[in-house]
Amino acid sequence: MIKSSILIYLVSTLLLAGTIPVSFQVNMKNQMYKGKFDLLKDSLFIQGDFQVAAGDTGNWSGRKFRLSDPDNDSIYTATVSFPLTSAGTVFHFNFVKNGTAKENALPRSFTLSGSGTQVLPVCYFSNDSLVPQSVSNTFIFTADMREFYGYGKGFFDPSKDSLLITGLDLNGNGTIISGKRKMSEITSPVHRFRTSVTVKGYFGDSTAWKFKAYPDIDFANAGWESGADRWVVYGQDGSTISVPEIVPNLTCFGTLTADVYVEFNCDMSNQPINRYTNTAINTDSIKFVGIMGSNTTLGSWGGKWTLEDTVGRWRGTSKMKTLTDKPARDKIYRTTILFPKNTPMGDVSYKYGVYYPGVETVNGGVAYLNNEGPDSLSHKFFLLNALTITCNTRFGYYTDYVIHEKTPVTAHEFQLDQNYPNPFNPSTTIQVTLPYDGEASLKIYDVMGREVATLFDGMQKKGNFRIVFTAGNMASGVYFYSLRTHSGTVTKKMMYLK
DSSP states (O other), X not given: OOOHHHHHHHHHHHHHHOEEEEXXXXXXXXXXXXXXXXXXXXXXXXXXXXXXXXTOSSSSOOXXXXXXXXXXXXXXXXXXXXXXXXXTOEEEEEEEETTTEEOSSOOEEXXXXXXXXXXOOOEEGGGOOOOOOEEEEXXXXXXXXXXXXXXXXXXXXXXXXXXXXEESSGGGSOEEEEEOSBOEEEXXXXXXXXXXXXXXXXXXXXXXXXEEEESGGGBGGGGBOXXXXXXXXXXXXXXXXXXXXXXXXXXXXXXXXXXXXXXXXXXXXXXXXXXXXTEEOOGGGOOEEEEEEXXXXXXXXXXXXXXXXEEXXXXXXXXXXXXXXXXXXXXXXXXXXXXXXXXXXXEEEEEEEEEOTTXXXXXXXXXXXXXXXXTTOOEEEXXXXXXXXXXXXXXXXXXXXXXXXXXXXXXXXXXXXXXXXSSBSSEEEEEEEEOSOXXXXXXXXXXXXXXXXXXXXXXXXXXXXXXXXEOTTOOSEEEEEEEEETTEEEEEEEEEOO
C-alpha cells in the first residue's frame, strides 16, 4: 500500500506536468451561405498572442492551430493545450481563413482557467450572425454602343464583334441561374445592345460585373472595359431590375478612317495664372496661346516649350500649334487642328502655354511657355471617328468638356440621356440628340441654381453629340444639367464625388 505522503507527491507531480485544454469554436454558416468560405477549398486557423505559450514558434502567425468540422454542423472547433504555469493569463486571438485572411473583428480574449477543460463560447466569424435571405433577381443590361458602332477596324462591328456581361458570380456573391451573357442588338433605340440574366444571391448584398468585348485582339485591355468594377444590388425575391443604360468604357483598336478636325477653345478671361511666378497674366498683353500634347500631331511632348517650337510669326509647327482670339477678341483663343486619316485613335493629353512680353525671362528662360499648371495635370480628349470634336477649356482649370459630333441624327425628338458614370470622378459622359438645327443650350447648375458651366449655347446643328465633362476644380456634391430647346427644357441630376 502506497503511503499517503507518496500519493500526494505523485498527484502533485502529475498536476504540475499536466496541461489545460482550451476548446475554440466558430460558426461559419453565414460565411458559407455568402460564398466567402468554401468547405472544400478553404481552411481555418487560430492565431494570437497565446501561440508561443501553447508550443508554437511565434505569435499571430502560422498554421499550427487548425480548426475542423467533423460533424458537418458548420461549427469549426480546435482544442489547444496550455501549460498549467499559464493559468490566470489573459490571451488574445482571432480566427484566420487560409492562414492569412484574418476575420474582421477586434482581437477576442479569454482568461486561462486554473484546471480542467475550458470551452470557449461559439462565436461567428467576423461577428457576422445575420442570417441572409436568399433571393433570385433578373437584371436587364443595356449598352449604348453609338460611340463605337461602325464597320471594319476601329469600330464595334456587329457582324464580327460581340459584347458580353462578365462577372455576377465572382467571389461567390452570386450564382447565374438563367439568361445569356452575350448581348443582342435591339432595333429601338438604335445601336443599343441588351440582355437579361437571372442571378441568385442574398437580399441587400451586391455582386460585381463588367462589359467585355470580343475578339480580344480588336480592343484594348483584351476587350475588358477599363475602370472599376460595376455592381448590382439584390432586391426582393423575384424582382426584375433594369440597370440604367451604360456607355461601356471600351477602346477599339484602329485608326481614323478619315481626317478629323478638332477645335480647341481656351478661355483666358478669368485671371489666368503663370504657374512659375504664381501671378496673374495681363490678358491684354497676350500675343498667342500655344498647345502641345501627347499625339504626334501635337508634337508628342517633344518641344522645348519656347519660341523655338514655333515658326515665323507664331505659325504652329508639328511641335507647337498656336491659338489666337481673332476675330472675336473675346479672350477665348481658338484653333482647329486636322488629325489626318490613319492616326491611331485613343486618349490625347495636352496643355496650353501663354506667350506675352517678358515671359522669356521666367523660369530662367527654360520651358517658359510650359506655364499653365503643374506637370501632373493636363487636359484630355478621346480621338475617334467623328464628324467634329470640340474641346472647351479654361486656362489653368481642369473643368473641361469635349463634344464629339457623331453619326448624322435619325431621331425626331430631342433627347438628353442620363450621364454615366454617376456618381463620377473626375469625368462623366452626357449624350444629347438634336434632331433639328436651331437654338439650344446645355448648362450645368449647382443646388443653389447657380450656373457653373455652359456646354453649349446658341445656334446648334442637328446631330448626336457625346459630351465628356470633367469637373476638375468643382466641389463635391449634387449638380443639375439642363437641355433647353424650342420644344422645352429637360433637366437631370448628377453627383460629383472627389
